[in-house]
Every structure is written in structure tokens, then in C-alpha cells.
Amino acid sequence: MSEVLGALFAILVGLMYYPKIANGVATERHTQTDVTTAIQQQQWVAAVSNYVTQNMTSLESSVTTTPTVIPVATVKAANVGLPVGFTGTNPFNQTWTAAVTQPTAGNLQVLIYTVGGTQINDQELGSIARSANGVGGMIPTNNSGVYSGGAATAYGAFGAWQVSTAAYGVTGGSPASLLTFSNGALTSNYLYRNAVPGQPQLNTMSTNLNMGGNTITNAQQIQLAAGNGVQIGNSYVYGDSANTALRQNGAVYLQNTAGTANADLIAGNITAGGNVWAAGYLHAQGDVSANGNVSASGNVSANGNLWTNQQVIANGTIISYAGASAGSGCSQNGAIANSGSGPLFCQSGVWTAGGVSSVVQVDSGGWSATGYAGCPGGYTLTGGSCDMNRGGDGREISPRICQPSGNGFSCAENNSGSCIAHAICVQ
Numbered sequence: 001m002s003e004v005l006g007a008l009f010a011i012l013v014g015l016m017y018y019p020k021i022a023n024g025v026a027t028e029r030h031t032q033t034d035v036t037t038a039i040q041q042q043q044w045v046a047a048v049s050n051y052v053t054q055n056m057t058s059l060e061s062s063v064t065t066t067p068t069v070i071p072v073a074t075v076k077a078a079n080v081g082l083p084v085g086f087t088g089t090n091p092f093n094q095t096w097t098a099a100v101t102q103p104t105a106g107n108l109q110v111l112i113y114t115v116g117g118t119q120i121n122d123q124e125l126g127s128i129a130r131s132a133n134g135v136g137g138m139i140p141t142n143n144s145g146v147y148s149g150g151a152a153t154a155y156g157a158f159g160a161w162q163v164s165t166a167a168y169g170v171t172g173g174s175p176a177s178l179l180t181f182s183n184g185a186l187t188s189n190y191l192y193r194n195a196v197p198g199q200p201q202l203n204t205m206s207t208n209l210n211m212g213g214n215t216i217t218n219a220q221q222i223q224l225a226a227g228n229g230v231q232i233g234n235s236y237v238y239g240d241s242a243n244t245a246l247r248q249n250g251a252v253y254l255q256n257t258a259g260t261a262n263a264d265l266i267a268g269n270i271t272a273g274g275n276v277w278a279a280g281y282l283h284a285q286g287d288v289s290a291n292g293n294v295s296a297s298g299n300v301s302a303n304g305n306l307w308t309n310q311q312v313i314a315n316g317t318i319i320s321y322a323g324a325s326a327g328s329g330c331s332q333n334g335a336i337a338n339s340g341s342g343p344l345f346c347q348s349g350v351w352t353a354g355g356v357s358s359v360v361q362v363d364s365g366g367w368s369a370t371g372y373a374g375c376p377g378g379y380t381l382t383g384g385s386c387d388m389n390r391g392g393d394g395r396e397i398s399p400r401i402c403q404p405s406g407n408g409f410s411c412a413e414n415n416s417g418s419c420i421a422h423a424i425c426v427q
Contacts, residue, residue, distance in 0.1 A: 327383020
């Protein structure tokens with residue numbers, strides 16, 4: 001008994017949900033049918049457009065204000081782009097048709113529609129028209145109550161166009177499209193949102209595109225021909241196979257997205273045909289090289305040496321903060337130092353006061369208990385030193401003597417040792 005009750009319960013639950021499931025399946029079937037019809041409409045419109053363009057001369061000479069029907073068989077025979085499997089019948093068993101008129105000389109008008117089959121209600125015609133993109137339209141039955149004239153008028157999607165159907169003998173419930181040609185050129189050309197197999201021209205602009213102040217977003221890639229490809233205000237971005245140039249009449253600023261502060265520029269080599277000006281530091285991890293002059297209105301500071309292959313010319317004074325004592329030794333002849341009271345020059349290995357023309361070093365001779373090194377005539381003692389050799393028990397006994405004496409330098413070891421005195425004399 002419980003098994004029977006369970007089965008009955010399952011059947012009741014199934015009956016409750018069946019209408020929803022069936023409705024969902026029907027909706028999906030309608031959507032697929034509408035999309036298939038819209039794709040057929042795009043293919044048929046593209047092929048008819050090619051057929052009219054190909055036969056423009058004969059149509060202009062034969063077509064009048066009375067519609068001339070162009071059947072599917074004629075278009076297929078012309079081999080103008082219809083897919084091989086195109087049957088000419090849509091999912092509603094309607095047959096695609098085109099009729100061309102010539103309201104005025106040199107101006108052709110082609111109405112695309114269907115005949116026979118099952119009428120399509122207004123709501124579904126609207127869905128098909130939207131799916132057909134720019135070529136979409138319909139001849140309504142007015143089951144919606146929106147189109148008071150019913151099948152008397154064909155309408156473009158979103159009200160793009162309206163055409164009377166009085167001369168065409170059509171009934172409502174049909175998709176529709178309108179093509180117009182002037183002096184041999186298609187003037188009602190639409191840019192398709194979706195690709196139509198074998199019809200790349202439907203996704204190709206044939207004139208300038210004015211966005212009317214609207215924005216293009218989510219573009220994966222924009223490709224431009226060489227030349228001034230992008231114009232922003234009065235500035236241009238130029239590009240060719242090798243170079244890119246920013247062309248404008250004023251300055252170029254690199255700023256943050258808010259435009260309130262400068263942004264960093266990271267690049268490889270930067271070549272400037274004019275001046276390079278920096279309000280802050282100019283920092284280089286490598287060498288800074290200039291073929292011309294280097295000028296600074298402020299200080300020039302270096303932590304290392306300043307080398308020049310030419311002269312150092314100063315309109316002011318040259319100051320050395322390197323300290324030295326007159327008479328002491330130096331390693332680089334020609335160097336300049338400061339004694340605290342005046343300049344010193346390294347001459348013959350000795351720091352010499354400015355204005356000295358000759359420097360000699362004199363010693364007291366060999367090792368002896370005392371020694372005296374006197375300056376020769378015409379020379380003045382400027383400094384000296386002593387060498388000491390400790391004697392006796394090796395102790396250093398004070399006072400050991402190493403001092404100026406007259407115009408020379410004297411020494412005494414004072415522990416049975418010996419010494420040599422050295423004097424530095426200048427003239």
C-alpha cells in the first residue's frame with residue numbers, strides 16, 4: 001500500500017511542475033527559432049544587396065514604381081553570397097522575398113519580406129528584428145494593439161524607417177528590411193553587431209563614424225593606419241612602421257589620472273634636440289657626458305675628483321681646505337694645500353709657502369751622539385726632523401733633543417745612542 005501511495009505522490013508532484021518545465025522548454029524553442037530567423041534575414045538582405053549592386057544598370061532601366069519581385073532562386077543563381085544550404089524558407093515556413101521599385105530615376109528601393117507560412121505575432125517579430133541588428137524590421141498583424149494600421153505599413157527596428165506596403169500585396173506577421181540605392185550606391189547600409197558568414201562587408205564601415213559624444217568602452221584592441229591616427233583636441237598621435245610621435249603646439253605633460261600632480265617617466269634612452277630642464281635633482285647611476293658646455297647657476301659638488309684636460313679658470317678665488325704644514329713632505333708635486341695662514345705648494349716633495357723659488361734638505365751627516373744640520377747661505381730654515389738610534393740599555397731618556405737651532409736643526413739622543421738631524425731650507 002505504501003508503494004502505491006508513494007507512486008501517486010510522485011505523479012502529483014510531477015503534474016505540479018510539468019507546466020513550468022513545459023513553459024521553459026517552449027520559451028527556449030521560441031528563442032532559438034527567433035535567432036535562426038534573424039540570421040537568415042541577415043544572410044538574405046546581404047545577398048539581395050549584392051544582387052542589386054551587381055545588376056544595377058539593368059534594374060535602373062527596367063524597374064518602375066510598381067514592385068518587381070526578386071525570388072530566392074534568382075538570387076541563388078547569381079552566386080552573390082547566399083550560403084550553400086540556404087533554402088529560402090524560415091522556421092515559420094515563410095518564404096523570403098524581395099521586391100524592388102524605382103520611385104524616382106536613379107533611386108531604387110528594395111523591401112525584404114516573407115510570404116506564406118505561419119503568421120508571426122508582433123511580440124515575436126520584435127524579438128527577431130532586434131536579433132537581426134540594423135537590418136531588422138517587421139510587417140505587423142497588430143495583435144499587440146500597437147500598430148493600428150496592421151499590415152499596411154512596414155516598420156524598421158526601433159522606428160528606424162516606415163514604408164507603405166499597399167503596392168506589395170503582403171499580409172501581416174512577416175519580418176521586413178529596407179534597402180535604398182542612389183545613383184548605384186547603397187545608402188541604407190547598416191553596420192552589423194554580429195558576423196554574417198561570408199559577408200565581411202556587413203561589419204565594415206564605409207564612412208566616418210560620429211559617436212555623438214558617447215564613449216567606446218571595453219575595446220580589446222584598436223588598430224589604426226599609419227599617419228596621424230588619433231586626434232585629441234588639437235594634438236595628434238602619429239605612428240608608422242618604426243616610430244611614434246606626439247604632435248601638438250604646446251607643452252607635453254605627464255600627470256596622474258586626476259591631473260593634479262606630475263607622474264614618473266621610465267624609459268631607456270632619452271634624446272632631446274633642445275634643453276633638458278629639471279626643477280629637482282638630475283640623478284644618474286652612470287656617467288654624465290656632454291659634447292658642449294656644462295653650466296650651473298648654483299654650486300657644483302663632487303664626492304670624488306674633478307678632472308679636466310684643459311685649464312681651470314676662475315673669475316673668483318680658488319680655496320683649498322686640504323691642511324698641511326710648511327716643510328712637511330708631500331707626494332704629488334704641484335698640489336695646493338692650506339697652512340691655515342696661507343697657501344702651500346708641493347714642490348720637490350715638500351710643502352712650501354707661496355713665493356719660494358728653491359727648497360733644499362740638509363742633514364747632519366752620519367750617526368753621532370749629537371748632530372746639527374745647518375742651512376746654506378741665502379737659505380732660511382722652514383722645518384726639520386731627526387732620526388734617533390737608542391743606545392745603552394735601550395731606554396729612551398728625556399729630554400731627547402730634536403729642535404731648531406739657529407738657521408738649522410740639531411739633535412742629541414742622550415743615552416749613549418746616536419742621531420741624525422735634517423733641516424728643510426728655502427730661498
